[in-house]
Amino acid sequence: MQDDVKRGRGRPKAWDDKAPQNTIKSLDRALEVLVALGDMQGGTLSEVASALDQSPATVYRVLTTFQGRGFVDFDAQNQVWNIGAAAFLTGSQFLRRTSLVERARPIMRDLMDATGETANLGIERDGQVLFLGQVETHATIRAFFPPGTVSAMHASGIGKALLCRMDDARQRRVLAQGKLEQFTPHTLTDPDAMIADLHAARARGYAIDAEERNIGMRCIAAPVYNVFGEAVAGISVSGPTTRITTDKIAVLAQPVMDAAARLTVAIGGNNRPAG
């Protein structure tokens, strides 16, 4: 970064260490409630209140206010509060911004048509893979990654497609974060084995997740590049090992790489990767 930051229009922000008092405390506490409700995947009033160590009365008012705008739903049957449709709708506007998702949509649909398997789109965020969208196969047996799911980099096709294009330093940093947690007997937990796998993926042009996260599921992923040739997203197909057999991987990899290349073009990226 440059030393002199590009500053905005009006009065400059106070770069003091003494915290400027321009945030709203009650709103912040309310957001804490909303996030907690999402993390715990719904709960009763008392559950939420005790989890946050806050007064039930306050949490109750926060929840009913959110409810008024549809940000949370209340299941009167079981007295359970949950994240509501409005939160999803507003939150989804985040995707529209980068326009990555919008542009990926038709490409993913074609990929699904060409391969018959569910197509996925994901990016890296905070050392994990964040799934942004998918187009589901029509087959009855299908992999399911709803948008918003996060997954470990080292045990995901898209994660490894992104990793294999990072320089060594960043690779090691990201991998060190997650400690290579073992999910299945096939998960690569040895750093050297992981590095070797990433080199292979880089040479091939696509990464493979062979039952490393879920037994019975394989995934083939390729990186998508931005204008600087940096891998900023991954596109993949995932399905059961019964359909994605080892000898079909090379066949399926081609449409995946094609789709990634198309998406790279669609977002104004450079298909000649940097480094």
Add this chain to the structure above:
Amino acid sequence: MQDDVKRGRGRPKAWDDKAPQNTIKSLDRALEVLVALGDMQGGTLSEVASALDQSPATVYRVLTTFQGRGFVDFDAQNQVWNIGAAAFLTGSQFLRRTSLVERARPIMRDLMDATGETANLGIERDGQVLFLGQVETHATIRAFFPPGTVSAMHASGIGKALLCRMDDARQRRVLAQGKLEQFTPHTLTDPDAMIADLHAARARGYAIDAEERNIGMRCIAAPVYNVFGEAVAGISVSGPTTRITTDKIAVLAQPVMDAAARLTVAIGGNNRPAG
């Protein structure tokens, strides 16, 4: 419906007309800001403030507070505020919750009450319509599609409601699969006639199955959209031609479309269809 509703545990809510003061005003105003920011797809402080007719100082504090939790991002380059990743992450928890079928249930019940006819819910699977659920009319003569039933797309109201929102290529592909099998003298077997019928349905906003699958049965269906404005399901009413007469179709279509729109909202979808 019963008069005595199933009530929860604790103290009952005050059913007074005089608004109970258990919502938080400042939080509500803050949510108004967040929703507006999403609707206008991002904007500068002054844009948001003037759009809501609020003091810039207040809106500023709201935005910085949201920013603190990642619910909005600030692009210092262009001084533009936008919906952030945390809003997306939390909002996405909504999807993880209940299924389409559960959300549709109360809506379908209302639709049945309003029309007096059996209400149906279906999606596309493997080129066919898969019925996921229904709420039966009280009348003795009734259409019966038990959940799990599959039916040909081209001879079903829901099927045509889904088809009429696909692009031409997919339309032709799906239709080619089934070869437009003839079930009754009214079944549309000519591809051009089918395309014309689908265009009409698209323009109307609802599709009609006029004895095309079963003699003596008519069906009125409307599409349900996901967050991308893609038709992912259909909702319909079906009944005997003696009750669903040709001159009643337009009358019955309104509650059907209303129900579809409600379900779209309930699943976090976008009622402005894509394409």
Add this chain to the structure above:
DNA sequence: TTTGTGTTTTTCATAATGTGAAAAATAATT
């Protein structure tokens, strides 16, 4: 039944804190 326990919702007094106006400090424009 009656009693007891664990809920959720409301009321109320009090103080915390959110609020707008205006000032301050910058960038863009003329």
Add this chain to the structure above:
DNA sequence: AATTATTTTTCACATTATGAAAAACACAAA
């Protein structure tokens, strides 16, 4: 250089958020 537009901070004041406790229920057991 002066003006305009915009963002951020300060400050005095009153709005309003807050927790404790009470009220009103459901549920379980005696």
